[in-house]
Structures are given as C-alpha cells and as structure tokens.
Amino acid sequence: MEKLLEQIKKGTVWAFPGGVHPPQQKSLSNSAPIARLPLPEKLVLPLKQHIGASGKLIVEKNQHVLKGQALTKPSANWSVPIHAPTSGTIIDITPMPSAHPSALPELSIIIEPDGNDTWCELSPVTNPATASHDELVDVIHNAGISGMGGAGFPTYVKADIKQPIEFLIVNAVECEPYITADDTLMREHAAEIVKGIELMQQLLNPTLCIIGIEDNKPEAITAMTEAAKHNEHILIQTVPTVYPSGGEKQLIKLLTNREVPNGGIPADIGILVHNTGTLYAIAQAVYEGKPLIERVVTVTGNTIHNPGNVWALLGTEIKHLLDYQGFSPVPQQRVVMGGPMMGFTLPTVRIGVVKTTNCILAPDHNELAEPGPEKACIRCSACADACPASLLPQQLQWFAKSKEYDKLQEHNLFDCIECGACAYVCPSEIPLVQYYRVAKVEIKEQIAEKIKSDRAKERFDARKARLEQEQAERKNRHKRKPAAKTADEQQKVADALARVKDKAGNSDNKSAVAAAIARAKAKKQGGELEPDNSEVAKERAARKEQARLYKEQKAQNNGDDEPVDNKKSAVAAAIARAKAKKAAQANEQAPSDDTVSESPVAANDKKAAVAAAIARAKAKKAAQANEQAQSDDTVSESPVAANDKKAAVAAAIARAKAKKAAQANEQAQSDDTESESPAPAADDKKAAVAAAIARAKAKKAAQASEQAPSDDTVSESPVTTDDKKTAVAVAIARAKAKKAAQASELAQQNENAEPQGNDESSEGSQQTAQEKKKAAVAAAIARAKAKKQQKEGNDQS
C-alpha cells in the first residue's frame, strides 16, 4: 500500500483499456471569461434535479420568494432541497417538460423574477475549521448540493460516508469534447475549489487528495497548482487526453490503478470522487452561506456566435441561454444537452437548466452529423477495442436485439458506463449505446415486476389463508350451535324458571335483580356471535343451577296442570321463552337481522311497566339498526280507545303481534320489524306480563315466518269491549292463529318446532295464574291452539 502511495506521489498515471480520441473542440468556448446573463423572464425549476427523492414543497402559488430561499424541504432519504435562484413571484407550480431525453413532465416551480435579485438572509458558517462534522454535512445538505458532473448524486451522502476514505479524487478531467465549464471555473475560482477540497478533507480525512486534470487544460493546471500549493495533501495529476478518462471508474483506474468491483461503489475501495463544480458549490455554501442556485454552463457549437461559458441560474430556459449567446439555427437544428458523446437531443428548448446541465451544444450539420441508417454489424470488433469497461459491445448488441436479458447480465451489461465510445467507432453506425440503455431499462423493469409479483403472491396467499380461516370459523359456529341447543335448552329454561321462582319467595328487589340478570343473559345469548362464550355461559348456568335442576324441570313439564298460585311463574315463563328464542336466533345462519327482543320481567309493581317500556324501546332500536337501504318503516301506532285498561292492553298486544307478523313476512326488500306496541299505561302486573308474553311471541312468530314470502294482509281492528277477559282471549286467539298460519307456510322450516314448544310453555304460564281472568285467557289460548292445529293440518294437507 505504501508502495502505491509512493507511486502516486511520484506522478505515475496508469491507463485504462480502450478509449477514443474525438476532436476536442474546446478552444471554441474556453477563451472568454464566464459571462453573466441578464435575468430571464421566467425560471422553471423541477423539484427533482438529482438521484433520489424530491423534497417536500414548502411554498405555494403566488408566493413571493427571495433569492436563495428554500422552495422544498428534504423529506425522505437522498432528497435535497431546491432554492429560488432569484427573488420573484411563484406564478405556477405545475408539471413541465424535464431535462431528460423523454422530456416527461415533472412537477416544477415557475418563478417570475421581480428584477431586484434580493438575497434572503444568508448564514455562512462562521468558523468552518472548528465546525463539527454533522454541522458541515447539514450545511451541504440544506444548500441543495448534488453532484454537478452528470449523475446528480446527493453530495451530503458522499460527505457523510461511513467507510474509511483513503483517496479523495477531484474530477477535473472534463474529457468530453466541447465542454469547458470546469476548465474555466478552475481558471477563475481555483481558490474556492481548493477551499471546497479542504472542507471535504476535513470531513473525510483521506490520506491524499488527487486532482486529475487532462493535459489539454494547461491554464487550469497552473491555476490549481498555485491555489493548492500550501496544502501538501493535495496532489495535482495530469492525465492524458483520452475519452472517457473523466468517467469515475476510469479516473480511479488512471490515478490509483484500482478498479471498482462489479456492482460496487468507489467507497468500497476507499475512494471518493467529486466534481470541481460540486466542490466550488460546497465552498460557496459553507463560506458564503449561498445555496446552489447557479452553475457554469458551456454554450457552444457552430451555430452560436459567441460560444463561451455563462453563469446560468438554475431554471433558466435553454432558449434564453442560446439567444444571449447569439444563436442562428440551421434547418433541422439540434440542440444537445451535455456533450456530443453522452448528451441527448432536447425535444424542446423550453427546458430549464438543472443542477447537472454542464453544456448546451447547438451544432450545425457538418460538425455533428445526424446518425445515418443503421447497417449490419460486420464484426470488426472496433467497439470491443474502444470499450473502456472491457466489455464485449458486439455481443451485448446481439443479446439486446434478441432480448436475451439473462445473457446480457452474464456479460455484465450493468458495468457499461454508456460513454458512447463503441457507437463512436462503429463503422456500421449502429446506435449501440441506445440498445444498451433500452436493455437496461427492460431488465430493471423485469426485476421490479418480479418483486411486485412476489408481493402480489404473498398478498394473495395471505388473503386466501384469511378467507379459509373465516370460513372454518363460520362452519364451526354452525356445527356447535345445534348441539348446544339440544343439550342445554331445556335445562336453561328450567334454570330461568327456577331462578325467578326462587326469587319470588324473597323480596321484590331481589326479583328485580334476578330479572335484570336474566335479561342480560338473554341479551347476551341473542347478540352472541362467538360460539365459545355462549358455551361457557351455558356451562356456568348449568353448574350454578344443577342443584335445582331436577325439581324445576319437573315443574316445567307439569306446568300445564299444576295450579301454581304464584303469579311470578308467569314471569318466569316469559323469561324462559325469551331465552329460548334468543338461542334460536343465535343459531340462525341466514343473514337475518337479529332483533334483540327483550322480555320484560315484571315484578309485582310499577317496575313491570317500566320494564315493558324499556323492552319496547330496545326492540325498536334493534329494528332500526337492521334497517336495510330501501326499506319503508311502517310504524304501527294504534290508539287505544278502551275504557278498561286490560282490554286496551290486550287489544294493543294483539295488534302489535299481527303487525309484526305481517312485517316480517315482507322479507324480500324490507325485513325491518319496527314494532311499536302501544304503551300500556297499566299499573297492573298482569297486563305487563301479558304484554311481555305477547311481544315475545310475536317476535318469535316473526322470526319463524321470516323466510316465507307470504302476502301481508293482516289487519287488526281495535277491540273495544268492556269485558276484559273476552278481549284478551280474543286477541290472543287471533294473534296465535295468524302466527300459526304463517308458521305453517314454510314447510321446510324447522323453526316451527321451537315456537310450538314455546307456545306450550307460555300457555302453561298463563294457566298458572290464579285469578279468574286467567282462566278465561287460558281458555282462549286453548281455543286458539286448537284452531292453529286445525289450520296446520289444513295447510299441510
């Protein structure tokens, strides 16, 4: 290693393979000093002028900006800001043609200069020698500096590199014909460039800094030697004039005899390369506080009267540059951005100067002829001799034409620096580099597509797995429910009965609490979607009430005959039925809306009424929640005109029942059962209980008949008899008959069994009422039952 350093210090320059010697044409533009142009009429600044992400826009339309004011803020990785090149107003922020062979539109800020050229407040680093590493990197980052040699790599990334750097190479070669921007910059601003070099030395601490300059720039070499003589760590190396000695990899080979590995970067071998223009911009940013808002651009070519270098504000339209240098276009004039070897013909001259624009070439037809028609490859291998990367351009060309991308990669297409030497020497005028460029894009696209398809597959698989899991869950729920029902239903009913009965023996408060618990349980069961929880709940209930199970089951079985004098048993029956229904609903897999029906558990006082009210409200809410898009909500509100409370209540119950049944049958487009049963203002317990029973029954009937596409022609006339018993009986009987009719309509509906079973229990509970009225009710029920059975028989037969 020591030997290499010695060799370098001795002035040894190695050689890279290949290379060509195109006509220099530099004397056209390198004699005059760098000129300053008057302000252009407008500046078009693309947000992204470098490799990486664009910054975040921090200005808006019609805002006035000062010279040097930041227009974007760096956001993501590798994003650098842009700044206003002069003071003026932002007249638009819109996509404009970009400085790219495709001229694809890119979001740009258009500034109209106000002519004052007022600087914003500048904050140079007061003492750069003592400034910290991070501070300097931040200054470089915020000044918006990116590589000005051509690629536009963000400079702050290079300045903050983590690998140890042995050699800092300054690329002052400028090997491409015509271009003299770096040459004149070195002549005029050598001291600033050296300052920039010293800043980079401070940041990276390399062993040696080598400035590589081609031997066709003697003035620049003199100026740089003079400026750098105080710094013994700066070595100026003169390299022979060969194209493309200014290529990063080629220059590294020339100056250090090292080669950048395939797919690697120079930092991997301890080398960093900076362009002179970039170093000048760094010095400006640190010592003056000026962000990167202008650069030297060579405007040259035979159609330009005063070819030379100009300080062009970023965003200046190419047309402006050409006009001020005296431009007399020839027919079919071409304007090239960059040099004749690597530049590209601009589709329009209305494109702004960007950070990487080093030359505008406007040649006439003699100096840069239009490429002729492509002829057949004669396998002369001149391209292989000229290739500075030791590739096989001819082979690559065949593979590119036949789209054999695997072979292209095998032949290291991505080591091609697109210098154009092969195309320059090709006697058949084959645009070899274009073939490689297309092939590179194709390969990159394929890689991107591969990544995308892998991700799509991943997402597809994940989705499939998720759907399968959901299906399995649904199936399990379906399987578990019926089993649970058969096993536990009876027991649960018994439990409920037992609890309420037990409570009845105690105080009213307790029974209310029990009722609440029962309701909560019923609700939980009804709204339950998770099979596990219901299972657990059932088990718990079973365990809790195991002791009383036997007795209560017996009581329930014999309910019809046993004359129980406790009114509470009716309540219990109601609860039990409600619960059973909940279970049935939970089991329903159809997309039926689960109306949360609450059977109010009435104690023997006003609480019953309250409970009834709550239940109604709840039922309504549930119905509303289930409203489908185009449903019409039919709210049934029947005025009660009875003088007797009970009669009124009964009538109301009957009507509500009928209504609900009717609505449920509408099914197809409106399955919302908005049930608003008239509020029984009764303080009588029995009324409340009866109401609860009636409602629960109606609900059940509705659910059972939900699938039947029956016609809804149920009309109920309010009962206004003064005899309570008959009224109640009649109402119940009618409702039941209706229900039965609907239930029987669906032959395959197995839910028929459940309502029937529940009817039994409800009847039982009604019969258990000790009072005289109850007996009448029971009679009515019996009648209704008989009727129902008869009807069922009729329908089935």
Place this chain on the structure above:
Amino acid sequence: MTLLYALIALGLLALIFGLILGFAAVRFRVEGNPVVEQIDTILPQTQCGQCGYPGCRPYAEAIANGDEINKCPPGGDATVKKLADLMGVEAKPLAGGEQADPVKTVAYIREDECIGCTKCIQACPVDAIVGATRQMHTVLIDECTGCDLCVEPCPVDCIDMLPVAPTKQTWKWQLDAIPVTQID
C-alpha cells in the same frame, strides 16, 4: 464355493444399497410437485383468473398436469416463452388472440362516484383496495396487479383500468421511431 461367496457378497451389497435408498426415499422425500413451484414463479401473479383457473397457482398446477401454456394474457409472450422453455414444449401464440405485449394497467376508482358498497374489495385478489361500507374506496396502485376483477362487480361502474404512465425510470428510447421535435 467361490460362486456362493460372490452371491452372498452381491446379496449383501444389494441389501445395503436397498436400505440406503429406502432411507433416502423417506428422509429426503419431496413434498408436492417441484415443477409447480417453478411454473408459479414464472406466472405474473396477477391472480386475474383469465386462464380459467382461480389464481396463478391453480393454473401452474394445471400446466404441470398438461394444460396449455398460452392461457396467461397478463404474462404475454414473454411468459409463454419461459413456460415453453421450462416445460420443453413449443411456444405458441396466446390463446384467444390476446396482445403479445400486454399494456400494464392499474385500477382507478372515480372516488366521487363510489357508493362504498365494498364489492370491489371482496373481489380484489391481493387486497389492494381499501375502504369501508358507505365510505369511499381507493386503490393502492403499488399493490394493484391490474387483474380487472374489480371492474365487473362495481354496481356504479366507477372503476377504470388505466395504463401505467411511464416515468423517467421506465421510459425507453424508441429505437425505430421517427424522431419528433417541437419547433418553437
């Protein structure tokens, strides 16, 4: 006697090798058909179902079982060629007269027309549509495979399949095109 020794020796060798082979067959058993994996990696994974199978993998399995290789319109001729190389069969033009070089598209929801029905979300094979009931939906264009499956279920036809716009990164020189210049 020598004959006997030879027979015993050969018999033992046969037994030993048989055991080794038997062990290897159990120990290094390959699960599934490896060629299906290879075919699946070639297919473009749009999961569009245009081949008549519900996704790319089912089609890969079908190809492994002898189905035609030219039923993948999103893959275009490139995929057919690769499949032909892999399967050792003749490459043929795409079935149904599909374009050899398909245009890449992504779904775009005209958001002010979207009614939030979630039907497209259910149809998307790669979960590239986000949205909720009665909320506007939108497509994650980075994840969209351009499979068209969301277009059909949309009740208000607010989904367009737009060609992917070229960027500077994907733009290609038109080598055989007549250059067009703008004259100022």
